[in-house]
Amino acid sequence: MRSPLAMFHDIRAAGIAFGLRPAGHEDAEFIVALRALSKRTRFIHRGATTVDAQRSWTDAYLARPGDYYFLVHRLADGGREGTLGIYDVDAAGGTAEWGRWVLAADSLAAIESVALMYRVAFDVLHLSSVYSRTLAGNESVVSFHDSCGIPREPTMRTLNVDGVACAAIEHRLARADWPDLAQRLEPMIRRIARRAGASP
Amino acid sequence: MSDAAERAVEVRRILALALRIPADKYRRLDRETVPEWDSLKHIEIVFALEDRFGVEFSDTEIPALVSDEAIVRALAARHVP
Numbered sequence: 001m002r003s004p005l006a007m008f009h010d011i012r013a014a015g016i017a018f019g020l021r022p023a024g025h026e027d028a029e030f031i032v033a034l035r036a037l038s039k040r041t042r043f044i045h046r047g048a049t050t051v052d053a054q055r056s057w058t059d060a061y062l063a064r065p066g067d068y069y070f071l072v073h074r075l076a077d078g079g080r081e082g083t084l085g086i087y088d089v090d091a092a093g094g095t096a097e098w099g100r101w102v103l104a105a106d107s108l109a110a111i112e113s114v115a116l117m118y119r120v121a122f123d124v125l126h127l128s129s130v131y132s133r134t135l136a137g138n139e140s141v142v143s144f145h146d147s148c149g150i151p152r153e154p155t156m157r158t159l160n161v162d163g164v165a166c167a168a169i170e171h172r173l174a175r176a177d178w179p180d181l182a183q184r185l186e187p188m189i190r191r192i193a194r195r196a197g198a199s200p
Numbered sequence: 201m202s203d204a205a206e207r208a209v210e211v212r213r214i215l216a217l218a219l220r221i222p223a224d225k226y227r228r229l230d231r232e233t234v235p236e237w238d239s240l241k242h243i244e245i246v247f248a249l250e251d252r253f254g255v256e257f258s259d260t261e262i263p264a265l266v267s268d269e270a271i272v273r274a275l276a277a278r279h280v281p
Contacts, residue, residue, distance in 0.1 A: 106263040110239035139235030147240040188243050195259040 011068055011124055013116040017193035018109040020070040020116045023083060027071050028054035030080050034102055043138035045161055066091070068120070069100065072113045076197040081109040084117055086125065094128035096121060101141075108196050112189045114148070115182060122175045131172040133157050145171035148181060207280065208272050214252060215268055218245045230267040253280045 013020040023031065028051045035047055048054035061067055066089030072081040082103030089096040098117055103109055121130045134141045136156070146152070153170040160166075173181065201209075216223040219236040231237045237245075246262050249255070249271065255278050257265065265271050 106260070108243075108259055108262060111243060140231075140238045143236050144238035144240050147238055188240075188247070191247060192243060195257070195262065197259070 009062060009068065011070075011120055013120050013124070014075060015112045015116050015193075016189055017075060017196035018081060018112045018116070019073055019075050020084070020113065020120065021073060023058070023069040023071045025055050025058050027080065027083075028058065030071075031083060034080075034082060034104065037105070043135045043141070043161075065089075066096070068125075070117075070120075072103065072107075072109050074109075074196065080104075081107045082113065084113055086117065086121055086130070089125065089127070094126070096125070096127055096130055098130050098132050108192050110144070111185055111192065115185050115189060118173065118178055118181070122178050127175065129172050129174045131170050133159055133168045133170050135159065135161065136167040136169055142169050145169075149184070150177075150181070204272070204276065207275060208268070210252070211249070211268050211271050211275070214248050215245060215271075218248050228268065232266070249275075253278075255280060 009022045011020070011022065028048075032048060032051050032054050036049070048057045058069075061069055067085070067087040069083065069085040069087075071083060073079060074081060083100055084098065084102075085100035086096050086098045087100075098121065101113075103113070118130065121127045131153070132145060132150075134145065136142065150171040150173045153172055155170075157168040157170050158165050159168040212223055212229060215229050216225075218241055219229075219234065221234075221236055226234055229237075231242065242262075242265075246257055246265060249265075250257065253275055255275070257274070261274060265274060
């Protein structure tokens with residue numbers, strides 16, 4: 001069993017059409033371009049805006065415990081689709097936040113990448129719950145979590161985004177609720193995978 | 201009502217059902233401006249359209265189905281009656 005506090009950056013997860021692999025220095029150019037093009041990045045920390053800055057961020061990340069940053073990729077050809085992360089792991093509480101979820105505009109990886117993230121959180125890191133904090137203005141991502149049936153925490157959070165205090169909504173999935181969600185997502189994942197070049 | 205008009209009405213009905221909104225909540229249904237149109241519902245919409253109209257959209261077509269008008273055009277291009 002892997003300790004959630006361990007600094008392993010070698011976690012991989014393979015789904016049907018898409019997979020998660022550790023993000024590294026070789027992905028810096030892609031990540032900077034992805035964030036620059038995404039319409040959603042106004043709702044997350046500005047992050048590194050140059051390849052060198054992204055590589056420096058990666059250096060710091062690799063030395064940081066409880067932080068797992070993934071590249072979402074196509075299994076068929078390794079093509080990069082986006083990023084997501086599990087971080088701020090609280091080993092004692094068995095919780096972590098997930099986010100840094102940015103996908104290319106034409107990506108079909110949204111549902112499967114999230115399912116893989118939950119699989120890593122619960123089956124590999126053995127967390128008891130995972131939460132996301134989404135700026136209230138990022139309505140379609142708030143709606144995505146709602147559509148998945150992930151419960152909202154009753155109290156609004158305040159996030160500091162590049163020095164600005166912003167209202168945020170927290171959704172939290174408990175390990176016990178993951179099997180039901182996985183079962184609901186699986187038919188969609190399989191049907192999407194056929195279009196994404198996989199053989200489900 | 202023409203086939204095209206009927207198809208447009210049916211597309212809006214399917215979208216409203218998938219988005220769980222009243223059919224007349226928005227004058228134009230566009231992913232950019234309808235917050236309920238998230239990534240999960242987008243896929244639900246695509247599959248509902250495929251089941252209703254007997255078509256299958258490709259991986260390059262699916263991301264382009266971003267509004268009621270775009271969907272109606274995509275169906276017309278496939279000669280869906």
